[in-house]
Amino acid sequence: NKHTYIYIYNLGHCQPIFQELQSHPTYVPTADDYQHFGYQSQGPQYRTQGNPRAFDCPSIQITSIAPNNHVELGSSHEALAVGGAEGGYPEASWSRGQLYLPLDACYRDTALCPSPCSSLSSRSWISDLSSCESFSNVCDDVEGELRDAARLALGSPLGSPVGSPGCGGGAFGVELWQQKYQHPSAFSPALSPHQSPRQSPRQSPCHSPRASVTEESWLNRRPTSRPSSRPTSPCGKRRHSSADPYARSPSPHHSPSPTPGASPRGSVTDDTWVGSPAGALGSLLMSGYQELDVPSKTRRTSGSQLGLLAGQGDPGLEPFQDSPAEEGREQDGLAELFLQVPSHFSWNKPKPGNPPLFSISSPPPLDWPLPSQFDQCELKLEVQPRSYHRAHYETEGSRGSIKAATSGHPIIKLTGYSEQPVSLLLFIGTSDDRYLRPHSFYQVHRVTGKMVTTSCQEKIMGGTKVLEVPLLPENDMSASIDCAGILKLRNADIELKKGETDIGRKNTRVRVVFRVAVPQPDGRMLWLQTTSVPVECSQRSGQELPQVESFSPASCSVDGGEELLLTGSNISTQSRVVFTEKGPDGRVLWETDARLVPEKSSGSSIVVEVPPYNRKTSDLVQVQFYVSNGKRKRSLTHNFTYLPAVRRHLPAAAVPADGVKQEPWDTDHIPLNPPGFCPTSHDRVLGPDLLFYDSCDIPVHCGPPPHNAPRLHHPPPSLMFPHASSVPSAVPHQTLIPLQTSTLPPQVATLPVQASSVPLQTSSGGPQREPSPSSRRAFVPAADPQKDSPLSGPGETLNIKQEPEESQPNLGSLGLREITLDDGRKLCSLSRCRIRSSESQAKGKHP
């Protein structure tokens, strides 16, 4: 019954906020306020000067507010949603000296949430006490580091130790405020877009390591030591490191990596790629990057670096440029004391709908969201990599290049542009449920050999190894990626890096990220990006864990009996297929094995008989199934829908199996989870108490009454996205699933109707209709459970890898969208899907 708020005090960054506060008619600052906001003494004479007091150490306190003294989060949120942009302060009794931060939807962004509960949970961590406890633990954990950082930054009131989760969050809050109230100039140049691109989420204090990890969740317990530090690496065994003071340096003998430095991430190669036709362009593309071989969290942006960053005449982000570059110069003195701020805290984000244009000298950082398509241009991964590629260690030889699922290698193609060679960038990105960013524990590795036909060049961009591959007009602007392997860095090495927040254990899935810069007539570059399906990189997981790649059908009658065909890796006739249903509290309500049909099972595909559901129901029931090869060797769970008496088949996977979070960008699409924006969980959760509209907008009740049903609330699109018209999810009668062909695995791309749209029958009492064979038998790629399980209760955790986990019903998988109406009712709308497959259109299979 309590709510919490973040109480920022003694933070020089808050002065602009303070000034804003003062402009509010209902706000009367007190002496304490002046002190809290870092003014030497009280009085309005300090207001305009913004003369902050040097502070000991900025902090954030989490405080519980008694029920009679709190702002109801929901209402404040709504207030913000309605009038937040105008600064809607909730009517509440705040003690003086407390700073009220409006509950901008962005504070719920899992990617920005400093709390460990920034797991995939769509619940607001703000309202969860246990979360706050965890958060305070984080604060404890980072206290030392914070002190370190403060030591560096001390003397500068603006030297925010961004390494601290708390302070990072605070800084972000300030940034939001800045954005909202348009005082960009009052903010630090460290938030300039010209910063080094290597402000990866790892440096972000707001990315709790645990947010990406496993069932070993620390949500349930108080960590007693640095939790991410789990040196399982048998350091004593390292042949190459025993007596070497540069113990981290892989010996040249062992390392196939051309990287001369210590960690592959830790140094710069000074290679230049002159042989390639796209080399010049490539070098240009690289010119905006630089490597700082300093632990990221403690990096001070040196004067020269800042000079580069702030002094670049061409900001490169013209369309998005909010803050004048002079700002950086003006504050050079102060800036010297700045710590870098992760790029997610930069306010100059490309806004959805805006073209991702950048100047040639300022390519976007690797963790920036980019579309795969804009106008005519599209970057498309025509052949996806295999879902398993064993990465090699530095102590091993190469394990070869990434293979395609069938044969050969992944093929990437740029369509809509073929005037001149362009340079394709390739790096290894994360595959968790958060936004895409370079993976801390895996790096791309250039594979050489006589079988390698594609020329490529290895580069370092802000600590991330990147392969540069030319796309040539004579090759139809496509390339077979046969030169890219994956290098595994030792967890201990990475985790011990100051500033690293991710942990490596069980964080073994990656995505291959492709980027390209397309020259525009005005001299700028249009940046596009696409990603592969997730690729499992650990030997064990790849060998042991079953992986369902596709299954069909995705639904059947509650009577069961239909045959379910499963294909994937590590699936055999020895495997069990278990259907399960779990309650809102995570308890297993029902679990039963599906009977194997041995005569139809072979190799990597098996056929089982769908077991009957345990009770009759007039509603859709979404359950899960997984494949088990034994204890703790279970596949991810996949959604399966039991249909009531009326037999009707639903699309099982409206999202691709890969779970790729590539942000769509065209006018019909909005970024789902770019850093700095809140996740719009609209395609994720199917609460048990949902209404949905079918394509005819006839409401159909779906599921039992709510029982701790997750509540999602979507702010008006106009607030969250500048282009309201491009936000289909908030419009009940017209929703689009942001399918993105470029990220779909082949079977999805060619999938006819199934994954696109099959309208529900509008009435459960209507005439029974057998589904068409095509829709029933269409093969469905398995949706990625990482997408499927966005909800994590207080005791639930987020899994990176295949572990039995509680997949919640998935709206997206049903092609449904949840919408919360103003009166609190929840609706779910059946998405009207775009038909991507020309084949299906040609065959007229789409109703």
Place this chain on the structure above:
DNA sequence: CCACTGGAACGAGTA
């Protein structure tokens, strides 16, 4: 000889 591949031993941590 080199790049690659598959398997497994080893040891620390966890259940």
Place this chain on the structure above:
DNA sequence: TGTACTCGTTCCAGT
């Protein structure tokens, strides 16, 4: 506290 298990890492043998 002991044991089985998990997982990351290293090593080896073979193609």
